[in-house]
Amino acid sequence: MSSSSSLPLQTLKIGIVGFGTFGQFLAKTMIKQGHTTRATSRTDYSQLCHQLDVPFFRDVIPFLEADNDVILICTSILSLSEVLNSMPLRRLKRHTLFVDVLSVKEHPRNVLLQVLPENMDVLCTHPMFGPESGKNGWKDLPLVYEKVRVRNETRCSSFLHIFESEGCRMVEMSCEEHDKVAARSQFLSHSIGRILAEMGIESTSMNTKSFETLVKLKESATNDSFDLFSGLFIHNRFAQQELMNLEQSFEKVKQRLLKKMSEQQSLSSV
């Protein structure tokens, strides 16, 4: 079902907090669609922003006062609390929709509800793709979201429409459910990718299709920052259990192999 239903859509003024890899990636599509973007970040991105025609604010106060319809949080999972707590959010001049795109969902929901004035709307999202998987378009890629506190439906639908109009699969889901499923899917694939990187696996001249999949998994996991990976673990309360499951399953498979080997050895010794 369309998340924008029959509500009118508006062109948005979107202030981006955290203009690293993912913030820049999202901004390009928002600009292409005719929305206005501006950015602030720890690093000075003035030059890059100049090329993109995106106003860059070194100082967060004028950024907050810059008449944003939406403030889009694209900082790392680990820095979220520090970044939000360092912003004088009481300086916001108008009711604003806060959206986050963090790869965990309960944590930003809790932090946003805790630090934001009550009159600010909150939409938690997780685009299940990145600059690599989304480089040829976003068609059929999932956008998971929960409308945590939304009073201005038109503004929220206009924001969701950015993804809908690119062909994303819109998946409405609670933050808790997201984290449960993501621990057993995204965190698991990142962990296995990191383990493969530790092992130093490389493409060979005799790759099977399955091994090619593993090489790709290793590359995609290590393309993301270690901050992102550790955030998936530290700030998703379901991740620790999945890491233990992975360890126990590895041990079970190893024990089955060793048992079979000793059976074979005793057979060949008679």
Ligand code: NAP
């Ligand atoms: P990331 O390493 O998770 O985050 C980088 C961003 O965090 C940069 O904007 C960086 O600011 C900021 N940052 C890091 N530490 C900071 C600190 N101590 N104080 C202030 N800012 C800090 O990499 P990312 O790929 O750009 O991801 C950004 C967010 O999008 C993350 O929450 C991630 O979970 C989410 N996300 C990423 C993807 C993806 O494929 N990459 C997909 C979906 C969602 P500076 O650049 O100014 O240093």
